[in-house]
Each structure stands twice: as C-alpha cells, then as structure tokens.
Amino acid sequence: MADKDISANEFSLPSEEVEIKAELMEAWLNGKKIEFLTPKTMFDVQTILRHYKDIIVPEKDVKISYPEDNEGARCSVDKNEVFISTAHLQEGYVDETIGHMIHELNHLKMSDSERQTWATCYSMLETVLDSIFVPEDKDNPECDYLCLKDIVLSDPAICFESLYSPSCEVEEMKYGNFLRQALRDIAFLLNAVEDVRIDTLCQPNLKRYIDKGDSRIFSQWKEKYDAGEYSQNTLMDICFKLLFHHKGYLKDPFINDNFCDTNYILSSSPSEYTPVVLETFKEDIKNILSICGVGVKSGGSFLSLTNPCDLYMGNHSEDGEKILSDIADGDSNIMGRAKSDVGEITFAESAIRDFSNEKGFTDNRGGYAFRQAQEQHSKPKIVAKDVMAVIHSFQRIKVYETTEQLSDSWNEDSASQVDYSVVVYDAL
Amino acid sequence: MFVINNTKKEMLTTLVNSGKNCLITGATGAGKTTLCFDVAEELGMNPVVINCGSTQDARSSLLGYFTLKNGDTHFEDADFLRSIQQPNTLIILDELSRGSDDAYNIIFPILDFRRNIRVDEKEEGRMVEVHPSVRFIATANVGLEYSSTRSIDRALCDRFRIFNLEYITGKELGKYITKTEGGEISKLAKPLLKIYDYSHRLFGEGKIATCISTRAILESLCLVTKFEMRDIVDHNILSIFEQDSTSIASDSNILREYADSLGVYNG
Numbered sequence: 001m002a003d004k005d006i007s008a009n010e011f012s013l014p015s016e017e018v019e020i021k022a023e024l025m026e027a028w029l030n031g032k033k034i035e036f037l038t039p040k041t042m043f044d045v046q047t048i049l050r051h052y053k054d055i056i057v058p059e060k061d062v063k064i065s066y067p068e069d070n071e072g073a074r075c076s077v078d079k080n081e082v083f084i085s086t087a088h089l090q091e092g093y094v095d096e097t098i099g100h101m102i103h104e105l106n107h108l109k110m111s112d113s114e115r116q117t118w119a120t121c122y123s124m125l126e127t128v129l130d131s132i133f134v135p136e137d138k139d140n141p142e143c144d145y146l147c148l149k150d151i152v153l154s155d156p157a158i159c160f161e162s163l164y165s166p167s168c169e170v171e172e173m174k175y176g177n178f179l180r181q182a183l184r185d186i187a188f189l190l191n192a193v194e195d196v197r198i199d200t201l202c203q204p205n206l207k208r209y210i211d212k213g214d215s216r217i218f219s220q221w222k223e224k225y226d227a228g229e230y231s232q233n234t235l236m237d238i239c240f241k242l243l244f245h246h247k248g249y250l251k252d253p254f255i256n257d258n259f260c261d262t263n264y265i266l267s268s269s270p271s272e273y274t275p276v277v278l279e280t281f282k283e284d285i286k287n288i289l290s291i292c293g294v295g296v297k298s299g300g301s302f303l304s305l306t307n308p309c310d311l312y313m314g315n316h317s318e319d320g321e322k323i324l325s326d327i328a329d330g331d332s333n334i335m336g337r338a339k340s341d342v343g344e345i346t347f348a349e350s351a352i353r354d355f356s357n358e359k360g361f362t363d364n365r366g367g368y369a370f371r372q373a374q375e376q377h378s379k380p381k382i383v384a385k386d387v388m389a390v391i392h393s394f395q396r397i398k399v400y401e402t403t404e405q406l407s408d409s410w411n412e413d414s415a416s417q418v419d420y421s422v423v424v425y426d427a428l
Numbered sequence: 429m430f431v432i433n434n435t436k437k438e439m440l441t442t443l444v445n446s447g448k449n450c451l452i453t454g455a456t457g458a459g460k461t462t463l464c465f466d467v468a469e470e471l472g473m474n475p476v477v478i479n480c481g482s483t484q485d486a487r488s489s490l491l492g493y494f495t496l497k498n499g500d501t502h503f504e505d506a507d508f509l510r511s512i513q514q515p516n517t518l519i520i521l522d523e524l525s526r527g528s529d530d531a532y533n534i535i536f537p538i539l540d541f542r543r544n545i546r547v548d549e550k551e552e553g554r555m556v557e558v559h560p561s562v563r564f565i566a567t568a569n570v571g572l573e574y575s576s577t578r579s580i581d582r583a584l585c586d587r588f589r590i591f592n593l594e595y596i597t598g599k600e601l602g603k604y605i606t607k608t609e610g611g612e613i614s615k616l617a618k619p620l621l622k623i624y625d626y627s628h629r630l631f632g633e634g635k636i637a638t639c640i641s642t643r644a645i646l647e648s649l650c651l652v653t654k655f656e657m658r659d660i661v662d663h664n665i666l667s668i669f670e671q672d673s674t675s676i677a678s679d680s681n682i683l684r685e686y687a688d689s690l691g692v693y694n695g
Binding site: 029041043051052203204205 | 626662675680681686687689690692
C-alpha cells in the first residue's frame with residue numbers, strides 16, 4: 001500500500017525520451033529495469049521514494065511533495081516538509097533524485113530550523129551594517145557619514161519577521177530586497193557548511209546517492225569555472241568552493257588557508273560551528289554588503305536576482321505566519337542563540353565612498369549563475385487528474401493466491417485440492 | 429519461540445489449569461502454538477493438536493467416520509473425540525480462525541458448561557462427556573491479511589479468555605538467536621532482523637500489506653553462512669511479497685529499498 005498524501009499536481013511526464021540514470025536503484029529492484037519514464041513509472045518512483053522518510057526520520061510526520069516548479073530540492077525543517085522537484089526525475093536522474101531526498105531528510109533529522117539560521121544571519125547582518133558608514137554626499141569628502149544600519153533599517157516595516165516571512169512583500173519596503181537577499185547569502189554560507197556536515201555523516205549506503213549527484217554537479221561547476229564564466233572571491237564563490245573542498249572534489253587554496261578542518265565541521269553542531277564560520281568569513285560578508293551598500297545609498301537595487309533558489313538550501317516555509325507568531329510569542333531561545341552566535345564577532349568601522357570600480361555584482365558572479373543554470377529545466381507536462389487517478393488505482397491492485405482443501409470423501413487422503421486466486425482491489 | 433509478559437503467562441496458565449478455555453491470538457510465526465505446548469508442559473498435561481484448518485468436513489474430522497471392518501460398517505472415533513475423553517489432556521485447537529461453521533457448531537457444547545457432545549453415528553454411548561481434567565486452548569491469526577481465515581463467531585469468542593501474543597522485536601529475536609545459534613549467526617543475521625523490524629513498523633502504520641514473520645527469520649538462519657544476504661532477502665525472505673503488485677512501488681521493493689540502506693545490495 002502506498003502513502004495517501006499524494007496531491008493531484010504532483011505528476012509529470014518526460015517531455016521526450018530520456019536516458020534513465022538509475023543504476024543504484026535498479027540494484028534493489030529484483031531484476032526490474034527502469035527503461036522508460038512512463039507516467040506509471042514516474043508515479044511509482046515518486047511513491048517508493050517517499051519511504052525514505054520511514055528510513056531516515058521514522059519518528060517524524062514528514063510531508064513530501066513533488067512540485068512542478070524548477071526550484072530544485074528543498075525542505076522546511078520548521079514544518080517537516082520536503083520538496084523534490086520533478087525536473088530531475090524528468091531528465092532521468094533517478095539515483096540523484098534519491099540523493100536529493102536523502103539530503104533533505106537529513107536536514108530534517110540533523111539541522112537547525114530555518115528560523116534559527118535566519119535569526120543568526122539577521123543578527124550578523126545588523127552587526128556588519130553597524131560597522132559600515134556611508135557619506136551623505138559622496139562628492140563631498142567633508143560631509144557627515146551615516147551608519148548603513150540606520151539607513152537600511154529606517155523603514156519601520158522592516159524587521160526580522162517581515163524579512164523572514166516570504167509572504168511579506170519586501171519589495172514594497174525601502175531596502176527590503178537588499179536585506180532579504182543579504183540574509184539569504186549569509187544563510188547560504190552557513191548552509192554550505194551544514195551540507196558538508198550532514199552529507200559526510202550520512203550513512204555510507206545512502207551517501208552513494210548523494211555522491212553521484214555531487215560528482216555531476218561539481219563537473220559542471222568546474223567546467224564553467226575553468227572557462228572563466230564565474231567571477232571569483234565573491235561570497236557565493238566561497239560557498240561553492242567550501243562545499244566542494246570539504247567534500248573532496250577540489251583542493252582550494254583559499255578554503256585550505258581559512259577553513260580547512262573538515263573534522264571540525266563533522267564533530268560540531270550548528271550552534272558550535274556557526275560563530276566560527278561567521279568569524280572566519282566576516283570580512284567577505286562585510287565586503288559584499290559594503291559593495292551593495294553603495295548601490296543602496298545611490299538608490300540602486302542590491303541584486304538583480306529576485307528570488308534565487310538553492311541547490312542545497314531551500315526557501316523557507318511558505319506559511320511563515322505560525323513561525324512568526326511563535327517568535328512574536330517570545331521564542332527567546334532563537335533570538336538568544338542568534339545573539340550568542342554573533343556576540344563575539346567584531347568589526348572595525350569602515351566607510352564606503354565610491355565603489356563604482358568594484359567588481360563582483362555582475363550576472364555571472366560566483367555561484368549565482370551556476371545556481372541559475374542548474375534550474376534551467378523545461379517545464380514538465382502535467383497529466384490530467386483523471387488519468388492520474390486511473391494510474392493511481394492500478395497501483396493499488398494486489399493479487400493474493402491461496403490454496404484450500406475441499407474434502408469430497410470420508411478418507412482425508414483422497415480429498416481433492418483446488419487452487420484459486422483472488423484479486424483484491426485495495427480501495428484505501 | 430514466543431515473547432509474553434510474565435504476568436500474562438501466569439494468568440494464562442492459571443486460567444487453563446482452572447478449566448477456563450483460552451485463545452491466543454497473534455501474527456503468524458509469533459509462537460502461539462509453541463506457547464500452548466509450553467503451558468502443557470508447565471501443567472504436566474498431554475498436548476493434542478487439532479488443526480482447525482483441516483476441518484472442512486467437520487463431523488468426520490472431529491467426531492469420526494464410517495469404515496469397513498471385518499465386512500461390517502463401523503464408526504471410528506476421530507482423534508478429537510478420543511482425546512476429549514482422555515484424562516489430563518490439553519486440547520490445542522490450532523488455527524481456530526480457519527475452522528468451518530460446522531466445526532464451530534460441534535465444539536460449542538464441548539466448550540461451555542455442558543462439556544459434552546452427542547454423536548448420533550455411534551451405535552452406543554452417543555452422549556460423549558468431556559473428561560473433567562481435559563482443558564482447551566486455541567490459537568488464531570487475526571487481521572485481514574490472513575486470507576483463509578474468518579472472523580471468529582462472537583459466541584465462540586465468548587467461550588474463550590483471549591490473550592494476544594505480541595510481536596517479537598528484532599532485538600529480542602537477536603538475543604534468542606545468539607543464545608540458540610551462537611554469536612556468529614546472530615551477527616550475520618542482523619540485516620534480516622532489521623528488515624524484519626522495519627516490515628513490522630510499516631505494517632503497523634498500514635503502509636504495507638503484511639510483515640515478515642518470526643518463523644521466516646528463524647527458518648532462514650541456516651542460509652546465512654552459505655548464501656549472500658541479498659539472495660536470502662530476495663529469494664527467501666521477500667518471496668512472501670512476490671505475489672503483490674508488480675509495480676516498482678510494491679511492498680517487496682519498499683522493503684528492498686530499506687535493505688539497500690543497510691548495504692544488502694552493495695557491490
């Protein structure tokens with residue numbers, strides 16, 4: 001019997017015949033081969049993949065969805081939800097899709113909540129902004145300087161809650177986009193470290209699926225990187241190098257010099273490594289915010305990306321209201337931990353004046369473009385609900401065979417035996 | 429083997445000893461019949477097993493049948509009829525839920541206060557009395573997964589005190605295997621015990637249609653030193669599921685998915 005939490009929009013057809021990459025899965029299909037991604041096969045694969053929650057987080061009630069959007073795999077630790085995009089399956093990457101599932105479920109098992117991560121990032125953001133000063137008049141060296149924090153947090157509608165909640169339209173707020181994107185970038189750094197931790201600590205038999213996907217993604221990234229398509233030394237660039245360095249795909253000198261101890265990552269909890277990571281990369285974080293700060297003061301937007309999605313970290317919960325109310329109701333542990341994570345980090349005050357020659361915020365910067373490239377999947381076709389219902393029904397049919405003895409004699413030895421099969425339609 | 433709470437076991441033995449009929453329910457392979465023999469041994473009684481699954485012709489199976497003897501037609505008592513007259517006998521009505529209506533009707537008066545049965549086929553002594561020292565204990569599978577079983581008649585159920593034999597956990601089974609088969613076999617059998625536990629968990633949550641029995645695990649132990657674990661799992665343990673859906677998402681593949689996470693299919 002399969003799970004029941006299957007919504008009608010979670011089904012996709014491959015747009016063309018694709019090569020199926022499912023060697024690891026086929027090893028346990030008892031001789032079955034996945035040759036074509038028919039609608040039934042897609043449905044079955046998605047159904048059986050749901051059971052990884054029973055393997056990895058049996059104690060949690062996890063909702064698994066297969067959205068048709070192109071946002072990759074992501075999860076909400078707060079809401080025990082996992083989203084696995086159908087795009088990868090549609091392209092035939094069955095084993096890698098399993099890897100995504102395992103990775104996201106491990107986030108649920110081992111990682112901090114998003115609100116904790118974002119609260120820490122918010123605290124870090126405030127600290128960094130507090131150390132950056134911007135001239136009131138960039139053409140007048142004698143003018144007064146304003147604290148960037150006072151500028152970008154001047155809108156009374158701006159607060160942690162509004163930045164955290166995706167339903168909140170920060171575009172309408174002054175500097176809202178800037179702040180939300182800054183939070184995402186810092187969170188992405190922490191998430192890169194967390195990905196190293198959870199993937200490396202993943203039990204070896206499941207890690208094979210993650211490794212398979214990582215290997216392919218690294219090859220793609222390296223090819224573009226070597227071709228000079230990504231600018232270097234940006235925060236996003238650091239994130240990807242950190243990830244690939246600690247996963248053993250490359251030996252990056254910068255990471256090697258600054259944050260090389262993989263064993264430390266593996267032996268630490270998020271609450272232990274977070275202050276260390278933020279301290280290590282604080283100048284990189286400040287640098288990126290300083291660059292952006294100029295744009296802010298001169299009225300430009302922080303980023304051209306509106307809502308970049310992650311390969312490794314999901315957008316936070318769409319239903320932020322409950323979480324926000326939890327925080328508003330005095331979940332002081334979260335904010336307390338956030339302050340503690342950042343408490344020891346200090347910055348020298350600095351001013352930014354004219355950064356027109358600064359590089360870094362172009363469309364091909366660091367991993368941003370790579371992340372976008374990963375999401376360039378075509379929109380899958382959607383099967384009609386009634387067709388899916390039929391397929392769904394077929395999946396439920398089970399055949400039981402039984403043998404019963406019918407006696408037609410006083411002598412048991414001569415009793416005749418009749419074999420019959422019963423087809424049971426399981427309507428559950 | 430079986431696992432039962434000590435108090436429950438003592439209660440069961442006390443009730444049987446005092447002449448109350450008891451019914452032990454539980455999944456297949458949980459050790460229901462073994463427990464019955466254990467009770468018989470503890471009470472110093474002679475166990476006689478009556479397989480209720482083979483009582484479709486109830487009268488001939490339970491009471492007796494006509495046969496030719498020295499050219500004459502002669503009524504031969506069935507084992508059951510003879511046993512209920514033997515002192516100090518514990519009648520084990522095995523697989524009671526597989527019995528027929530006729531069989532139930534025959535045993536009704538035997539199990540209640542009357543403790544007798546009229547056998548019209550007999551030429552003399554038609555009213556057969558159950559010996560005062562005879563006791564009854566029954567076993568039954570419960571649940572929709574047992575396709576040849578029937579729900580037991582309420583009136584029949586009421587003639588028994590019911591005890592449920594709980595699921596033996598993989599850990600308990602592991603201890604038992606270590607004790608009876610040795611540490612090496614127990615170590616080799618670990619993946620089987622984990623798959624066994626997982627099947628019971630998913631079955632309990634209604635995610636698969638049946639679970640792996642304790643008996644299936646115990647009877648597979650002789651294979652673990654000679655065969656690859658993947659072959660034991662595929663060809664022996666999960667063969668019970670092979671008649672289910674041919675879908676990739678079949679119950680057997682759901683368990684294989686888990687076995688893969690244990691490294692059973694590596695290499």
